[in-house]
Amino acid sequence: MNPFHACREFLATLRTHQLRGSGTPAAEREVARRPLGNYLGTGIELSANTILMKSLSTNKPQSLTRRSFVRNSSKALGLASLFGGLPRGWVGGAYAGDGPEVSQLRCGIIALTDCSPFVISAEKGFFKKYGLDVTIAKGANWAAIRDALSSGDNQFTHMLIGMPLASTMGLLGAPKKPMVIPWLLNRNGQAITLKSDLKGKVGADPKALKPFVEKAKKLGEQMSFAMTFPPGTHAMWMRYYLAAGGINPDKDISLITVPPPQMVANMRIGKMDGYCVGEPWNARAIADKIGFTSVTTQDIWKDHPEKVCAFTAEFAEKNPKTIKAVLKGLHEASVWLDDMGNRPEQCAIVSKPNYINCDKEVILGRLLGKLNYGDGRPPVTDEFPMHFSKRNCNYPQPAFAKWWLTQFRRWGMVSTAPDYAGVAKQVMRGDIYAEAMKELGVTDRTQDDTGWEMFDGVKFDPKGDLEGYAKGFAVNSVKEGN
Known part of the structure; x- marks a missing residue:
């Protein structure tokens, strides 16, 4: 008109x-x-x-x-x-300077339960409350999600915590594109699934898996395990689990990349002996009777960080009000999600075909902390189910980035010592997080440099000798550059 x-x-x-x-x-x-x-x-x-x-x-x-x-x-x-005469997408507030610089945004997601903060913020109007019109765009795999963010097709995205680090450093085939993490989406909620043939033979201890790996090697038929993206969380959990059992993931088995929603189908046709992925695809393997859970990732590292909300550094620098508006919407969604009474509704929403496309009952069980391993072990109440807000969940801790960088070093993804503190500071933007939360009156969530202990008894101190930690594992693929 x-x-x-x-x-x-x-x-x-x-x-x-x-x-x-x-x-x-x-x-x-x-x-x-x-x-x-x-x-x-x-x-x-x-x-x-x-x-x-x-x-x-x-x-x-x-x-x-x-x-x-x-x-x-x-x-x-x-x-x-x-x-x-103004461009489409320009935002006025009562007066233009009060609102975000960009109002119409695309957010990339992968079909996993931990995409929920984005979906709920869009569906419940939390993004809209802060002046944003957000389109949720489901991606086929993590590489597609990364590339859509790098190109500007998406303005922010669901990502594995290691991906913005790898993109910032230009590792593992990623075009060098500085990215920032001002928000951690969730803790916990992933697992390692093994094929049903291993039921009763391998439980929670990866050492029990080693004889099967060695037998396959002698026959010239390496066992195959899948993760979702080389620098991502699932790759690191799988690598850590195997190495704790004395298995070198770079020498003793075949480690392949499979997108999360395709894990179950690929295990069904025998493409892999095990995989690490986020929910609901571990619970789905049990429901479909093709696999069982060996360990959850919260068994490996209690209350570990998992997915993040990532932006390119360029977009974040040019659009600070937009970034804060996104974080405010995510905060409200995350608080809503951590009300356990809302979890059935969460599952009804995120289970839809345009999001996860999985039965809501399969998603709900583990969100409520009901953990059935699927191999005859008694069901338990999970002490650390997936959560989205509590226990300082969302602050982008530099300590987490430092641990990821030690694993990049351990597994030969970098050939010299990375700038542990410098990269962590560049990517993990607690300053952006704090500014956005201060405007909401949330001031009790801050940086935490406390270390932690993994399930193999190895302790990590983010203030300690990070290079020594990376090289100190008995099973490693450390490379030394010039």
């Missing part, structure tokens, strides 16, 4: 209400129902409305004269002319 014709129609609506003597409330309802931005086709929903609404609230219907109406109409028509 032509902006001037649109504005004329809009003003006619206001004039009709006032000349009828219907009073300010009715006119306000009509203004709220049909915002001026919609008439102008610019995506603006607040700009001129504010000025016109003020006029309505200060002028009684009977005081509206031809002169005052023409005066107010001229003001609005001038605004229409101005706004009609």
Whole structure:
């Protein structure tokens, strides 16, 4: 619609209400129902409305004269002319500087339970509350998600914590593209699944797997295990698990990459003997009777970090208000998600075909902490099920990045010692997180440099000798560069 014709129609609506003597409330309802931005086709929903609404609230219907109406109409028509030339996606607040720099955004996700903060924030209107119109775009695999962020097709995305680190450093085939993590999405909620043939032979101890690996090697048929992306969380959990059992993932087995939603189908046809992935694809293997859970990743590292919300560093620098608006929406969604009473509704939403595309009952069990290993071990209540907000979940701790960098070093993904502190500081943007949360009155979540102990008894100190830690494992693939 032509902006001037649109504005004329809009003003006619206001004039009709006032000349009828219907009073300010009715006119306000009509203004709220049909915002001026919609008439102008610019995506603006607040700009001129504010000025016109003020006029309505200060002028009684009977005081509206031809002169005052023409005066107010001229003001609005001038605004229409101005706004009609603005680019689509421009955000006005009551006045333009109050809102995010970019309002229309695309967010990439992978079909995993831990995409929930993005989905819930979009579905429940938490993004919209902070001036954002977010389209959720499901990706086929992690490489596609990374590339869509790097190219600008997506403005923010669901990512494995190691991916922004690898992209910033230009590792493992990733084009060098600095990225930032101002928000951790969740803790826990992944697992290592083994094929049903190993039931009763291998439980929670990976050492029990080693004889099967050695037998396969002697026959010239390496066992095959899958993860979802080389620098990602699932790769590191699988590598750590195998190495704790005396198995070198770079020499003793074949380690392959399979997208999360395809894990179950590939195990069904015998492509792998085990895999590490996020939920619900471990619970799904049990439901389909093709595999069982050896360990959860929270068994390997209690309350570990998992997925993140990532942006390119370039986008974050240019659009600080937009980043904070995203984080505020995620905060509200995460608090909602950690109310256990909301988890059935969460599953009903995220199970839809355009998100995870999995039975909601399969998703729900482990979200409620009901852990059935699927191999005859008694079901247990998980002490550390997936959570999204509590226990300082969302702060982007530099300590976590440092641990990931030690694993890059351990497994030969870098040939010299990385700048542990420098890269961690560059990528893990606690300053952005803190600024956004301060505006919401959330000030009790801060940096934590406390170390932790893994399930093999090895302790990690983020303030200690990181290079020594990386090289100190009995099973490693450390490379030394020039």
